[in-house]
Amino acid sequence: MALSITDRCVNCYACLDVCPSNAISQDPKQFHIDALACTECTGHYADPQCASICPVERALLDGEGHEIHPQGSLTGIPPTLISVPTASNKQSPLMS
Numbered sequence: 001m002a003l004s005i006t007d008r009c010v011n012c013y014a015c016l017d018v019c020p021s022n023a024i025s026q027d028p029k030q031f032h033i034d035a036l037a038c039t040e041c042t043g044h045y046a047d048p049q050c051a052s053i054c055p056v057e058r059a060l061l062d063g064e065g066h067e068i069h070p071q072g073s074l075t076g077i078p079p080t081l082i083s084v085p086t087a088s089n090k091q092s093p094l095m096s
Contacts, residue, residue: 001063002038003048005031008059015050024050 009030023037060068
């Protein structure tokens, strides 16, 4: 199974050079993992190196589609304390 990168990727380049399979490349909008080339670092490392270095929550999915770093796992902020802007609670920058 291969890992995949979501649209939460911020193109920080951290993962690009640590992949022993050279499975990561940059698409026009974000980085991409070639599913045929990704080995999840089996035979090289105990853990996938892209996941070890990625600084962004919810940017990587494992082979089953589960988030490797769910919301709150890197920051320590419980998801219940994070407010997500919606159309009804979004404040105009001029109102702040």
